[in-house]
Amino acid sequence: MRLLEVQGINTYYGLSHILFDLSLEVYEGETVCLLGRNGVGKTTTLRSIMGLTPPRSGTIKLYGKEVRGKQPFEIARLGVGLVPEDRIIFPDLTVRENLEIAVKKGQKRKQDGGWTIEKIHRLFPVLEARDKQWGGTLSGGEQQMLTIARTLMGNPRLLLLDEPSEGLAPMVTRVIEEQILALKKEGLTILLSEQNSNFALNVSDRAYILEKGQIGWQGPIHELREKPEIMMTYLGV
Amino acid sequence: MTWEALAGQTLSGISVGMVLFLIAAGLSIIFGTLKVLNLAHGSLYMTGSFLCYGLTSLLSQIPGAYWWALLFAPILVAVLGGIIEIFLLRRIYDQEMLYQYILTFALILILGDACKFLFGVGYQTVAAPWPVNGKVFLWGLSFPVYNLFLIGCGLAVFLGLIVLMRYTALGRNVRAVTYNREMANALGINVPKVYTGVFMLGSYLAGLAGTLMPPMSVVALGSDMAVIIECFIIVVIGGLGSLPGAFLGAIILGLLNAFGIYIIPKLAVAFAFMLMIVVLIIRPWGLLGKPE
Ligand SMILES: Nc1ncnc2c1ncn2[C@@H]1O[C@H](COP(=O)(O)OP(=O)(O)O)[C@@H](O)[C@H]1O
Ligand SMILES: [Mg+2]
Numbered sequence: 005m006r007l008l009e010v011q012g013i014n015t016y017y018g019l020s021h022i023l024f025d026l027s028l029e030v031y032e033g034e035t036v037c038l039l040g041r042n043g044v045g046k047t048t049t050l051r052s053i054m055g056l057t058p059p060r061s062g063t064i065k066l067y068g069k070e071v072r073g074k075q076p077f078e079i080a081r082l083g084v085g086l087v088p089e090d091r092i093i094f095p096d097l098t099v100r101e102n103l104e105i106a107v108k109k110g111q112k113r114k115q116d117g118g119w120t121i122e123k124i125h126r127l128f129p130v131l132e133a134r135d136k137q138w139g140g141t142l143s144g145g146e147q148q149m150l151t152i153a154r155t156l157m158g159n160p161r162l163l164l165l166d167e168p169s170e171g172l173a174p175m176v177t178r179v180i181e182e183q184i185l186a187l188k189k190e191g192l193t194i195l196l197s198e199q200n201s202n203f204a205l206n207v208s209d210r211a212y213i214l215e216k217g218q219i220g221w222q223g224p225i226h227e228l229r230e231k232p233e234i235m236m237t238y239l240g241v
Numbered sequence: 242m243t244w245e246a247l248a249g250q251t252l253s254g255i256s257v258g259m260v261l262f263l264i265a266a267g268l269s270i271i272f273g274t275l276k277v278l279n280l281a282h283g284s285l286y287m288t289g290s291f292l293c294y295g296l297t298s299l300l301s302q303i304p305g306a307y308w309w310a311l312l313f314a315p316i317l318v319a320v321l322g323g324i325i326e327i328f329l330l331r332r333i334y335d336q337e338m339l340y341q342y343i344l345t346f347a348l349i350l351i352l353g354d355a356c357k358f359l360f361g362v363g364y365q366t367v368a369a370p371w372p373v374n375g376k377v378f379l380w381g382l383s384f385p386v387y388n389l390f391l392i393g394c395g396l397a398v399f400l401g402l403i404v405l406m407r408y409t410a411l412g413r414n415v416r417a418v419t420y421n422r423e424m425a426n427a428l429g430i431n432v433p434k435v436y437t438g439v440f441m442l443g444s445y446l447a448g449l450a451g452t453l454m455p456p457m458s459v460v461a462l463g464s465d466m467a468v469i470i471e472c473f474i475i476v477v478i479g480g481l482g483s484l485p486g487a488f489l490g491a492i493i494l495g496l497l498n499a500f501g502i503y504i505i506p507k508l509a510v511a512f513a514f515m516l517m518i519v520v521l522i523i524r525p526w527g528l529l530g531k532p533e
Contacts, residue, residue, distance in 0.1 A: 054427050080429035092424040094417045101413050106428045158429055 005032045006068070007162055007193050008053070013062030013072075015045075015052045022048045023059065023217045030162065030195050035188050037204040038197040039239060040214035046197035047089055049214070050164045053195075054086045055079045066162070081108055085160030089167045089197075091151045095140025099131055102139045102150055106158040124153045127183060145176035152183070163187070165196035169203045181206060201241060205229065213238045242503065248382050250499040256388040256457070258495020259395025263450035264468055265475040265487040266402060267443030273482040274419045274439045277330060277341050281348035283469030285444050287462070289318045289451020291356045294365045294460045307370035307456070315448035322444025326437050349465060357462055367455035374456075387456055394453060398446070399488050406484070415439060419482075474517045480530020489528060 008030040015023040022045050030036050038046045051057040053064055055076040064072040071079050080086075085106075094102055103121060125132040128149045134142060142150060148168060155163065168184070169177040177200075184207050188194060198204035204211070205225055213221040213234070220238050228234055235241050242250075268282045279285075296310035303309065325348065333340040368374065373390040376383045406412035417425040418435045426432045475494050479486030494513055501509035526532045 056423055056427060075433075076423070076426040077429050077431050080427055086427045088424065088427075092421050094420050094424075096416055096420065097413060104410075105413055105417055105425075105430070108429045154428070 006030075007032045007066065008195070009063075009065040009068075010049075010053065011063040011065070013052055013059035013064065015048055015057055015059040017048075017057065021217070023052065025062070026218060027062075028212050028219065028222075030193060032161075032193055033191055034210060035184075035194040035196070035208045036210045036212065037208040038195065038212050038214055039201060039204060040197075040199070040220075041239060042199060044214040045217040046214055047166055048217075050086060050166050050195070050197060053079075053164060054084060056086075080158060080160075083159075083161035084164065085155035085158050085162070086164045087151050087155050087166060087168065089170060091147050093139040093142065093147050093150055093154075095138060097139050099134045099137055099139055099142070099150060102154050103131075103157045106154050106156075108158055118159050119156045121157075124156065127186060128153050145172055145179070148172060148176070148180060149183070152180075156187075161193060163192055163194045163196075165194060167197055167199065169198065169200045177203060199239075201228075201235060201239060245382050246503070249384065250503055251496065252384050252388050252392075253457075254496035254499030255492055256391040256395075256495070257498065258492040259391050260450045260454050261468070261471055261475060261494060262395050262488050262491035263398055263446045263453070265472040265479075265491055266398070266484060267446035268469075268472050269476050269482055269484070269487050270402075270415075270446075271440055271443040272476075274415055275326075275330070275334070275436050277334075278345070279443070280342060280345035280469065281325075281352060281465075282443070282447055282472065283465035283467070284349050284352035285318050285322060285447035286451040286454075286468050287356060287465040288321065288352055289314050289448035290455050290460045290464065291360045291365075291451075292317055292448070293452040293455050294367055295360065297367050305370065307367065311449075311452050314452040315445050318448025318451065319441040319445035322447075323437055323441045325444075326440035330440070331433065331436070353462065353465060360460075362462060365455075365460040367460065369456035385457070391453060391457070394449075395488075398449070399484070402484055411438070471513070474513050476527070477517050478520050478527060480527025483527065483529045483531070486527050486529035 006029055010026065010028045012025045012027055013023055014021065014025060026049060038049060040046050048057060052059045055071070055074055055078070058073060062072065063070055066082055066084065071082060094105070097105065100121065103124060130146055131150060131153055134146060139150065152165070152168070165184070168180055172180065181203060184194065188207065196204065196208070205228065208225050210224050211222065211228055212219050215238055221234055264282065264286050268279060271277060271279055271282070292314035293310045296314055297306045300306035300309055329344060333344060369385075369387040373386050375386055377386050377389070406415065414425065414430050414435055418430065418432055422432050471494060475487055475490035478493060479488070479490030493516070497512050497516060498509060501512040520527065
């Protein structure tokens with residue numbers, strides 16, 4: 005079933021036109037990556053979907069229902085969760101408060117398979133140890149885990165992950181990779197952006213390669229593996 | 242200066258400081274969360290004081306008229322604040338700061354004229370209500386009970402606000418929106434609703450101060466400007482965005498006014514500005530604020 009359908013969106017920051025008639029789709033249960041060099045519009049694409057930088061034209065549908073023009077909190081309540089690239093942990097909330105804040109009224113409970121603090125602690129044991137600390141005191145890797153965990157607490161049906169491996173040590177990146185694979189196994193639908201293609205190739209089923217605000221190439225991951233010249237052309241690796 | 246005078250001035254300085262704290266706390270919370278410097282915050286205070294006068298005269302036949310005013314006047318001011326946020330301020334958050342100043346300055350004129358139109362230009366008084374009227378004798382000195390009542394109110398609101406901000410889900414959401422409204426919004430927090438709520442809370446505090454002040458002062462036009470300037474001084478001294486800072490700043494300013502008038506009446510107003518300048522030079526982020 006098609007969870008997300010983005011059709012011909014055009015997104016601007018003030019006067020600068022960033023995304024040009026961009027279209028993409030994500031099916032339920034899939035992990036899809038947006039690849040592209042720095043500045044091609046990956047973050048802008050995710051922000052457009054979340055409603056943070058609403059596109060001026062085009063359509064964005066969740067389960068077939070138009071959401072373009074809705075406020076971010078409404079889109080969040082419809083089941084989209086964003087893990088931003090700059091993380092944005094609330095420094096003067098405790099780690100637990102950072103998690104609790106994403107819980108929405110009337111949200112699914114544990115017995116219905118929803119996320120709970122206990123379940124989060126099983127996936128990210130380090131957060132249990134940090135439970136009462138201020139969010140501002142965590143290390144970079146811990147902050148990345150807390151950001152993912154915080155978004156999960158809202159029980160998203162679609163997880164938008166913006167460059168989850170950016171700025172992390174290789175060891176930590178591997179841990180995050182394991183955790184994303186675990187989420188995928190649970191059936192969560194994920195759309196992630198990456199420059200680090202190894203990381204993305206390891207976790208994704210399908211890829212879109214972005215170039216200057218447009219889709220340059222799309223296809224399954226095995227095709228990318230088999231044809232390194234594609235990566236060479238678009239990503240220079 | 243006699244002991245009696247010293248103690249009396251201290252008590253009255255602190256109690257006026259408590260009222261100023263309520264106003265400054267509202268100003269500071271609104272600025273922290275909405276990033277709007279509400280120039281008309283003093284006008285909300287003045288509106289509260291006129292409503293206090295209006296309601297106590299309207300209900301003068303009913304016993305405990307003042308207490309009804311204390312219940313309803315701040316709520317009316319909060320509703321007025323909600324209307325201002327939803328219908329006016331909401332339109333200019335994405336605009337340049339200049340629009341905020343023009344809009345909130347216009348509100349000073351509008352609310353000032355509305356008070357003048359409804360209540361006239363004369364001074365009005367409101368008597369301290371039973372059972373907080375009269376005097377008490379402590380250590381052989383006499384104090385107005387109403388001053389002690391104000392101090393009690395100030396402390397209660399201070400503690401209440403700290404508990405609200407630190408230990409409730411509402412306070413947690415406000416802290417998150419204050420830090421980053423985009424992220425809070427993306428996590429499912431209804432940010433426009435938080436904005437309205439915070440503006441109404443700040444307005445409520447201004448209205449509460451406006452209702453508490455008349456029994457120890459007068460209800461008069463012009464108090465809007467007097468009060469907003471004092472609040473700016475308080476938040477600069479205490480640190481913008483810091484609740485304990487506003488509390489400390491308000492007590493300092495209250496005492497400074499009380500003793501300034503006693504010692505060198507002509508310089509009473511200047512003392513506050515001088516202190517503010519000293520703080521700005523030594524600790525630009527205020528006594529209890531955080532450096533940027
Ligand atoms: N807030 C902004 N205002 C103006 N231009 C921006 C802003 N954010 C990003 N851009 C521009 O938009 C383009 C795409 O940026 P972005 O979506 O962040 O790319 P990516 O995530 O792929 O690195 C870049 O050219 C960047 O300079
Ligand atoms: Mg980016």
